[in-house]
Amino acid sequence: MITKEYINKLKTEKNGKFSELLNPQEDNKHLLFILDNLGRLPQDFNGECFIPLLNHQNDKVRLLTVKNIGKLKNDYYLDYVSRVAYNDDNTMVRREALSAIGRMRSEKAIPLLIKKLKDSDPKVILQSIRALLVFKNNNSVRNRLKKLIKHPNEMIQYVINKEFINSNNGTKKKKQKHPESPAYMKNVIVRGDVRDALKHVPDESIHLTFTSPPYYNARDYSIYQSYKEYLEFLRSVFKAVHRVTKEGRFFILDTSPIIIPRVSRQHSSKRYPIPYDIHPFLVKMGWEFIDDIIWVKPEASVKNRNAGFLQHRKPLGYKSNARVENIMVYRKKTDKLIDWNIKQYDLQTTIKRSKVNEEYETSNVWRIDPVFDKKHSAVFPLELCNRIIKFYSYIGDLVFDPFAGSGTFGRAAINLNRYFFLTETEAKYIKRIKENIRQYNLSSTHIKPPQFLNLKTFILNSKV
Ligand SMILES: C[S@@+](CC[C@H](N)C(=O)[O-])C[C@H]1O[C@@H](n2cnc3c(N)ncnc32)[C@H](O)[C@@H]1O
Numbered sequence: 001m002i003t004k005e006y007i008n009k010l011k012t013e014k015n016g017k018f019s020e021l022l023n024p025q026e027d028n029k030h031l032l033f034i035l036d037n038l039g040r041l042p043q044d045f046n047g048e049c050f051i052p053l054l055n056h057q058n059d060k061v062r063l064l065t066v067k068n069i070g071k072l073k074n075d076y077y078l079d080y081v082s083r084v085a086y087n088d089d090n091t092m093v094r095r096e097a098l099s100a101i102g103r104m105r106s107e108k109a110i111p112l113l114i115k116k117l118k119d120s121d122p123k124v125i126l127q128s129i130r131a132l133l134v135f136k137n138n139n140s141v142r143n144r145l146k147k148l149i150k151h152p153n154e155m156i157q158y159v160i161n162k163e164f165i166n167s168n169n170g171t172k173k174k175k176q177k178h179p180e181s182p183a184y185m186k187n188v189i190v191r192g193d194v195r196d197a198l199k200h201v202p203d204e205s206i207h208l209t210f211t212s213p214p215y216y217n218a219r220d221y222s223i224y225q226s227y228k229e230y231l232e233f234l235r236s237v238f239k240a241v242h243r244v245t246k247e248g249r250f251f252i253l254d255t256s257p258i259i260i261p262r263v264s265r266q267h268s269s270k271r272y273p274i275p276y277d278i279h280p281f282l283v284k285m286g287w288e289f290i291d292d293i294i295w296v297k298p299e300a301s302v303k304n305r306n307a308g309f310l311q312h313r314k315p316l317g318y319k320s321n322a323r324v325e326n327i328m329v330y331r332k333k334t335d336k337l338i339d340w341n342i343k344q345y346d347l348q349t350t351i352k353r354s355k356v357n358e359e360y361e362t363s364n365v366w367r368i369d370p371v372f373d374k375k376h377s378a379v380f381p382l383e384l385c386n387r388i389i390k391f392y393s394y395i396g397d398l399v400f401d402p403f404a405g406s407g408t409f410g411r412a413a414i415n416l417n418r419y420f421f422l423t424e425t426e427a428k429y430i431k432r433i434k435e436n437i438r439q440y441n442l443s444s445t446h447i448k449p450p451q452f453l454n455l456k457t458f459i460l461n462s463k464v
Contacts, residue, residue, distance in 0.1 A: 002021070002034065004037045007034055007037050007038065008039065011038060011041065011042065018049060021034055022052075022053060028061060031061050035053075035067075035068060040071065041068065041071045047069055047076075047077060050068055051080055053065040054066070054081075054083070054084055059092070059093060062084070062090070063093045066084055066096045066097045066100050067096050067099075069100050070096070070101075073103045077104075078101065078104060078112075081101055082109075084097040085101060085112065086112075091121045091123070094119070094121065098127035098131060101113065101131055102127065102130055102134070107135065109131065110132070110138070113131050114144055117129070117132075122155065122156055125148075125151070125156055126155060126156060129148070129160070132144075145160060145163070146165075149164075149165060161335075162335040166335060175204060179344055179346075179394065179396060181206065181207065181397070181398035182202060182205050182398075182462075185201065185205060186420075186421070186448050187414070187420055187450045187451065188420075188422070188451050188458065189407065189410065189424065189433055189450060189452050189453070190454070190458045191423075191424060191427065191452070192423060192455035192458070193423075193425055194240075194403065195236060196455055197423045197458060198240040198241070198244060199240075200458065200459050201462070203243055204244065204245065204247060205398065206241075206246065206421065207245075207246055207418075208251075208389070208393040208399045208400070209245065209252065209399070210253075210254070210385065210388045210389075210392075210399065210400075210409055211253060211400075211402050211409075212254040212255065213234055213237075213255060215378070216260075231277055234278060235281050235285075238251070238278075238282060238285065239285050241400070242285055242332060244400075248332055248338065249332055249341065250393075251287055251330045252329050252388055252392065253275075253327070253328045254327055255326055256274065256275065256322065256325040257273045257274055257276075257322075259271050259322075260272070275328060278328075282330055286333045287330035287331070287333065288330060288331045288332070288333045289328075289329075290329040291328075292326065292327075292328060292329070292364060293327035293329060293364045293366055294324045294327070296365055297324070297325075297369065297370050299323055301369065301370050302322055302323050306320075327388075329392075350394050350395055351394070353395050353417075354393075354394040354395045360391075368383050373406055375406065375429070375431075376406040376432055379405060379406045379408055380405075380408040380409060381408075382412055385411070388412075389409075389412050389413060389416045393418055394418075395416075395417045396417065396419070397419070399418050399419070399420055399421070400420070401420070404422035404433065405424065405432075406436060407422055407424070407433030407437075408436070410422050410436075411436055419448070430452065437450055
């Protein structure tokens with residue numbers, strides 16, 4: 001019985017015994033076990049024993065063989081591996097062959113890698129790009145790679161754009177430091193239309209936006225002439241939110257399809273798939289889709305739509321009770337990784353203090369009871385806002401709700417040592433926010449007392 005220890009011992013010996021282990025006539029299980037457990041290979045390892053296995057009929061054997069040759073990082077094997085990269089009919093094996101060639105970092109591989117930029121599998125092309133980027137100072141390599149910006153695959157376009165087109169080597173605009181935000185917006189509630197307020201907010205001011213937009217004609221505060229006009233309104237708000245959001249930061253939207261009841265028994269009710277209609281334009285305007293979280297409410301808390309079906313039980317007449325809302329998570333599109341955003345903060349103070357050390361929900365199913373408010377018909381539960389703030393912002397950040405309603409998001413922000421910025425059109429809800437503020441924890445160290453402003457004063461403040 002061959003063990004990992006035995007393989008480890010044999011691979012360092014120079015008596016040829018190891019190559020006997022890789023006899024192509026051995027059964028697949030035996031070969032796979034050895035190839036999978038080879039680990040690191042000594043620098044002077046003789047890889048000739050792998051060559052016969054490159055034509056093995058089992059895909060996995062060929063794949064692991066190529067992988068092990070890659071570990072040798074030696075262009076002596078270039079011809080053998082090139083043949084695999086060209087001729088193997090398994091795309092996974094071809095990808096692995098390209099990866100092995102990349103690890104050789106050999107100029108001799110350039111012509112082959114360039115030919116592979118025409119492979120039918122975008123992942124093979126991406127492997128070739130990766131390998132060629134080692135030689136990106138070579139003009140002909142560079143020019144060839146740049147042409148791929150026209151490739152239909154979005155990942156390929158992204159890499160080429162990041163490496164050559166948008167690589168930030170031009171002059172940079174002077175921006176506010178990432179953790180900072182305009183003082184005149186901190187803990188401010190503006191009574192007015194969010195679209196007017198945002199015209200007086202500089203680019204890249206806000207760290208996080210969480211909101212639930214007005215429902216389409218389902219409540220008194222949201223009357224639009226048509227669904228098209230409603231979607232157009234949301235599009236213009238979310239585009240402005242995109243402009244004022246800092247690079248790589250999050251925009252989180254709570255929506256759900258809504259039902260407009262039937263006019264009479266002769267008509268049917270109409271369901272509007274709001275999340276699905278919003279998503280395409282969000283992506284188009286530069287929000288990158290990150291996550292879909294589902295907020296689940298207890299069945300007893302939602303409207304019963306089952307009464308009819310419960311009686312007649314006839315297929316096609318089934319209607320489900322809507323217990324979920326969609327928490328759609330987007331990030332302002334950027335070449336930078338999340339790690340870049342995190343590194344903008346001070347490790348010892350902000351990062352340490354913002355860590356989520358308590359137990360947390362690991363799945364995308366969030367079971368949270370809804371809250372009913374005497375003044376506003378659609379308020380966020382505080383728990384929902386708390387999770388969003390803790391998972392998607394740092395202490396001292398500026399967080400925004402463009403459709404503030406009763407201002408629950410602002411309340412959560414204060415409790416969690418973030419600054420808030422809220423906009424709301426309706427006077428009665430502004431009043432509700434004021435009442436709510438009494439419950440705010442104003443003992444927090446960074447606190448700046450909340451300011452209620454009309455649009456005019458906000459605009460004046462923005463100019464100071
Ligand atoms: C679904 S409610 C938000 C409720 C809120 N999440 C809460 O916790 O109370 C939407 C709110 O958007 C407000 N609104 C509608 N159009 C607006 C606009 N153009 N600018 C600012 N607020 C607006 C409505 O008055 C309503 O209070």
